[in-house]
Amino acid sequence: MVESAKPVPPIWCPGCGDFGVLAAVKKAALEIKIPPHDLVLVGGIGCSGSIHNFLEINGIHALHGRLLAQAVGVKLANPALTVVAAGGDGDGYAIGMGHFIHSFKKNVSIVYIAMNNETYGLTKGQPSPTSQIGFEGNIERPFDAILTALSIPAPNLIARTFSGDPKTMIQVLTEALRFTREGRGYAFIEDLSPCVTYNDTYKLWREKVLDVSKVEGYDPSDRKAMFRICLETMEAGRIPIGVMHRPKETTVEGLETKLLNGAAGPARSDISLEPNRAAYQKLLAALS
């Protein structure tokens, strides 16, 4: 057995919602039996983005906001890897917003967990894109990632979980990992993960979350119905959680499958000269 990097103790404050995500990743990976060398965790910048340091897997610490671009690169280069990107709401919805929107239309088979605590915790509590009006002087309206995700017509798996409900989180994450491992496309999970130091919303969110699967007319394959359910839930002052979109067909829609069509991928190709010489000669001979 070769000795590899060992996990380090989490840097998070006791009670941080991110512990819930860490536990869920461990349980789900164990449940599906993903070997550590095949699992890649791409971390963002912020408290949540350090999650890869606390697991015995491949971790890459991306730049602030760029974790999705890097995660897409990893998966397209080696589609056999299970790729999870994990970061915070500032990372994903502010500095990384361009990549966030495009992640849905790209539909690469990776899991993205955005840990939303409605604040920038690591820099000590500034308002984030999801902060409520009035939080630390915030006068901008909060951004809603689920409504945004639903607005992009792509066969993604979309869900919201709550760190105060670990059972559902493990269940959803297990489904998301399976979904991406089957090459079905992109899985986005927003986890409500309270910051106990700068924005302790545990109690408030526990009261406000509403499991949408219990709402009449719930059908995650019906984008229109889910949009309506989410909007109505929000208008009623509650926070919708659960699986928000799940494509009806079990087709393999992941971009990596479309691009590579069963080939091993750029990272595992034999790029030595000999096996490719004939192809190269043909390319060069076409020049005139």
Add this chain to the structure above:
Amino acid sequence: MTTPAAKPAPIPADSEPGANRRAPSLTDVCVMIGGQGGDGTLTVSDLLGRYFRKRGLYVYTSRNVLSRIRGGHADASVRGSRDPIAAVKPDVDVLVAFDEQAVEIGRSELAPHGYILYDSTSFKSEVPNATGFPFATLVGGALGQPIFKNTAAYGALSVVFGFDPVGTRAVIEERFKRRGGEALEKNLKALEIGRKAASEVPGLADRYRIADGDAHDFIMTTGNQAVALGFVVGGGRFFAGYPITPATEIMEYLQQYLPPLHGVVRQAEDELAAVNMIIGAAYAGARVMTSTSGPGLSLMTEGIGHAGAAEIPIVVADCARVGPSTGQPTRHEQSDLSHLANLGHGEYPRFILAPGTPEDCFDITIEALNLAERWRLPVLLLLDQALCQNNTTSRRFDLTKASVDRGARLSGEQVAALTQYKAYAFSETGRSAYAPPGTPGVWAEITGNEHDEWGHVSVNPVNRVRMMKKRMEKMVRARDELPAGHLFGPPEAKVGLIGYGSTFGPIREAQAILAARGTATRFFQPRTLYPVPAHELDPFLKSVDVAYVVEHNYTGQFARLIRETVPWHHAKIRSITKYDGSNFRAPQIIAEIPEVA
């Protein structure tokens, strides 16, 4: 003919004995074609280039287009020469103008013996040595579509230069055979319309003749195409980019070349995504590249620094254009070097490589991929608009010189023999072996934060110093592996010239002109710009009394870097700069050298 022909001007005496005395045989000819964007100036340039090649001439084309799809002044020039050339000819022999503005712009570059053919459909020119043909009217009347006027102009040119009719026609067939049918047929008709019109003007036929050359086993290509092919042959299998002039063609060529080899090309949502996608793919173990220009490079700066800190092998091609900001997107400059040398906040190692010709682009791109993986760092290819886009004759790319060296990459068996796998292990060589994710039995942390050998975040000052040295010393340790520069001219010459990228062509031509006058010069063409090759510059500068650094920017960026690197030669170093958006003509360089001018 509706426009009366102007009386042809006197023609210089023929230099070749036995030739038609009325037709001087040009061994170096340049035709400029100007008009509005969409007039098809590039097509005429392409057709002429093809014909020149049939005659065994070396060809160099350049273009001057605006950053818009249609309209606005655009011109193209094509040069054919019996000698190897890689630069724009200092003057134009024949100008083809589709509008009045093109006459005015082109006239300033016309040789004293030069001549102008213009489309008189909408204006009449009073300039001497010009004949107007209503190309658009003639073609529009016969074919119903005036757009074929450019092929008619090519037809008129073929008469003026006395091209053989079979070869002239064959060029049209080559160019349009793929589109076939109507396009080919109409172009052939337009050709004949142009030929007939020119033949009817007394004294115009065979006004010039072009000499035959012996450059037969050559291809026509651009630096951008060569970089794309070098990437493929060097094992590159993942490319992400964002469209930007003058880099876009690299992505477009790779969209053709890579999918059949199961490679991936993605057009990203912006340059931030492009560089981070290749970082992810390189981390996963693929050979990667992105290409961009000024504004895109600014955005990629963040990601390139990350690759430097996290030791991720990436190649970034910078196809430099006029800056700063949006600058002049379609024009030529070399003003990114200072930025590349200092790219990003903090300090990290990088290699900046600068090929001078398309053939060199091919070789250096392959080497860049090897160096990036061997040393686990970003390698920057510094190109420029002229090198990237000017279509030119080139020797065939040489596959036998190519090699793929995966450097520090660990195989599964090598990993199994280890007791520990540390992605950032300290070693004698300064390089750490790497096992990409998916290698059975091992995993690692990869990060742009300062880290220890395992990749764990570390603020330990002793570790920080060791890690900084490990990374920064790559630039010293790799010295002998970096592409060596080339020297041209006799070693005893006392006037030195230094230039990189596309200045290679005009500098070589300036040397040839000076040599013909009996003045020897010595030219050092560095192919690695950073780390600045002191070991090459020092002996070169010792051997000369004065060295002119020829570059396309205002501040003399490379001259400054050289002075900083070999300060004891400070007094010998002079700058020749040009930053008007066009590339050097050989006489412009000579005029700046008081010792020889």
